[in-house]
């Protein structure tokens with residue numbers, strides 16, 4: 356059913372109430388994934404991977420006054436611009452927010468995914484000291500809201516939940532680290548991720564939900580946000596080389612990190 360009051364374009368996003376069903380006539384039926392944080396580095400790579408495996412992918416995006424879907428532009432086709440579903444990848448975007456339980460429930464009930472990937476967060480460690488309440492609301496309580504929405508929608512159809520945790524949860528615990536290493540978070544961001552981790556464990560143990568945690572260490576790519584240190588430095592080098600700036604200011608230079616590189620070969 357169309358809702359004429361719903362927003363119709365923001366980087367090609369379509370409101371939940373306005374979402375046209377993606378055709379499901381292919382046999383066997385496609386698996387359906389719902390991804391939060393789809394506009395981010397990891398969400399965009401995960402979407403490419405899932406599409407390459409034949410999934411139908413739905414992403415949740417936040418309202419923004421600027422377009423924020425640049426990392427998806429090469430795979431996303433606005434249904435208004437490409438009306439034929441056969442000519443578009445099986446992918447849709449919906450407005451929702453981890454701070455808004457009702458939007459999560461509505462999106463889940465509409466999409467009825469087989470799998471839910473929670474990659475959304477206020478993900479900047481240093482910024483979490485400046486906006487701790489917001490970080491906790493989105494990164495910790497947001498995961499709880501999503502788990503509760505999954506628990507309720509899973510009464511209609513079984514769903515699997517994945518929570519993206521962070522090596523920041525280990526904090527000051529010395530390496531080597533494993534699944535058995537105790538957490539010692541050292542920032543509001545890290546503490547929020549620990550809460551989200553344990554909410555996920557609790558929903559598995561209390562309700563029997565298929566809910567699992569990953570622990571992601573730093574990983575980089577051409578799609579890495581420009582305020583994380585690697586892109587800050589590489590971007591500054593390029594700008595210095597072409598004369599657009601002369602200096603780069605960095606913070607803590609004694610920090611040590613293991614870094615990975617996630618991109619796949621282009622599949623779309």
Ligand SMILES: C[C@H]1O[C@H](OP(=O)(O)OP(=O)(O)OC[C@H]2O[C@@H](n3cnc4c(=O)[nH]c(N)nc43)[C@H](O)[C@@H]2O)[C@@H](O)[C@@H](O)C1=O
Pocket residue numbers: 478479480481520521522523571572573574582583584585587604605606607608610611612
């Ligand atoms: C796994 C984990 O990975 C990321 O968190 P992060 O490691 O803090 O990422 P980063 O690239 O901002 O900092 C790396 C290190 O470099 C130091 N550093 C020095 N000078 C500057 C500087 O000027 N800017 C920044 N951003 N960092 C600086 C900074 O203090 C830190 O020690 C997120 O994806 C997070 O979501 C996550 O889960």
